[in-house]
Amino acid sequence: MAEERRGAWFGFGFCGFGQALGSGRGRQVHSPEPLRAPGAGLDVCRVSASWSYTAFVTRGGGQVELSGFTVGAAGGCRDAWASEELLVVLRTGPGPGAGTELQAWAPGSALRGEPLWAQTVPEAEREDGPGGDETQAGPLPLLPCARAYVSPRPPFYRPLAPTLRARRLELGAEHALLLDAAGQVFSWGGGRHGQLGHGTLEAEPEPRLLQALQGLTMAEVAAGGWHSLCVSEAGDIYIWGWNESGQLALPTKSLAEDGKTTAEASGLNEDGSEVKRVAGGEDGAPAPFIAVQPFPALLDLPLGSDAVKASCGSRHTAVVTRTGELYTWGWGKYGQLGHKDTTSLDRPCRVKYFVDKQLQVRTVSCGPWNTYVYAVEKEKS
């Protein structure tokens, strides 16, 4: 079903390389701003942000626009994935039956000249009907056939066991998360910060099922630098990994020492800044600081809101609720939380901008140090 209301993209956080993020004034944007060109006026369906540049993919024309350290544009692309080491695009062939090509480019090339490598990739079986695009596997770094994914470090093309039936795949700094067709979550890679969720700090060479989530059906996964998150079909959030800046919404020592750590989520204020440390345990003892959470913890959003979408940056987290609100927490030094300041937070806080502007947030996509949001105007009743 096509969108009945036209929406727009907004951005906030680090833009030290001049990447499109609202007004682009200075190196950081601390509150959401509507995106200017590129992307303004074009129907941007996907935003993939790396540290120094952002790639915008448009519907229809299949254009990829690059903004920041690398600037350029190219057509014929149905998907793009930006990292510092590689810019990966999926290009459709010129005619029907021409196949899809996966290309990996040096980011500095701005898609001019020749890619570093390219190969044809099989398509997924198409499912026609409403929302046809969404039922396919993807987006990048997972390939449409779901039989492999792209990595920014060699080997670039990494097969996945067909039995995995991957639906979504996300990459952190050292780990990978996979969501399968049945709503199960797998993780592998480095685990020194508990980001794999298996209860240890050990690495896993192959995808391993998260036993702690057995019996729950997940709808979304998101990977940050060293933390992981998934959202169940019921709208519950499970989160695990490194909490050094409060990115797990658990009390963190670094913020306590600055006097900024907070009470339990249920007792907070919306503007959030004044609430001091309060006893969290049942016996009145203060809740302990958590540096690493090696297996999934359930996270409640304020007011019992259900989550529908999530994305993680290097050390921050953003979640969209069913009612169209955006909550952010974690590292905030570059304004990537959108609360008009550079404070880091160890509990979820609503981004007031969208509430004030009567906007409903539909999706969020985090770069390492910034955040992009797609929102539509609220229905007028």
Added chain:
Amino acid sequence: MAGPDALWEALWALLPRTKEELKLELGEKVEGSVVMLLQEAAELFYGDKRQECLQTCEALLDYSWEKLNTGPWQHVDKDWRRVFSFSCLLKAVCLCAPPGDAASVAAALKACDMGLLMGAAILGDILLKVTAVLQKHLPSGKRPAPDPSQEPLGIKKARNDHVPIPDVTSERTVPRLHCPSLQYFREHFLDPGRPVILEGVADHWPCMRKWSLEYIQEIAGCRTVPVEVGSRYTDEEWSQTLMTVDEFISKYVRNEPKDIGYLAQHQLFDQIPELKQDISIPDYCCLGSGEEEEITINAWFGPQGTISPLHQDPQQNFLAQVGAAQNIGLPPPPGPATRGLAALCTFKH
């Protein structure tokens, strides 16, 4: 005449004249975006745009810090550590621009220490030279006034003789020798991998008469060091953190500390060369199979009651103890001796 201008001049005397000379040769692992930002930082630095330079340095510090935390430490590409050090250097110098104040100098010193602790040597060990200059220019108010209740370490030991000393039968004690010849040491202890206590070797080291808590604080009080908090590193509550030597002594050594804090296994003498002048490397160390550059010197500094759990070191070690006594337990080696510990303990003071 001391003052912010004198400091500024002293720092600039250490730096290259032009931005072309202030550059790092970096390999492929460092992305073009970072190289660009480094160049921008150098340009801003020489262009006197200090606030903007500081902003650029923050981004470089945060990005390279993330690289330092990706993967095991031994696999972190040295270039990322050099990027980190470079950013620490520019940050430290920018912070000292006149009009400076005590807080800026302390912040600059902290930036240098971060570079020394986590970075890698650049531009001829420039961070060590910068820290030496900064220490000279610390306003005297920054250093703690000597505490009248202070005593040198040795006397403190005599007051605390409730520390239990294990009862060890004579067959199982480690032999003590007074300054054996190199050959004797090699034949009887190094090659067969047997431990020994060598007496008289470190008697004349300056540390034996100079080191006290006040002395350490005077030389290194404002320096940032890594501290392990918790009874032993196998405990759940154990953690590592950074703090100044002043903070460490006041929180974990003096004033009946509530928690155990231990400055453990840190190459303190590389970070603070002034302390290195108070010790010597025993001649016996050149009997080892490696090169002299491979000798590493670690320091352990802590209050009573610190424990290192049983472990095996990959290298041969000499241990020199300054101050209160230490109990060392050595299990017998598993087979034909391959690794050993030669303990060199003196209880002067």
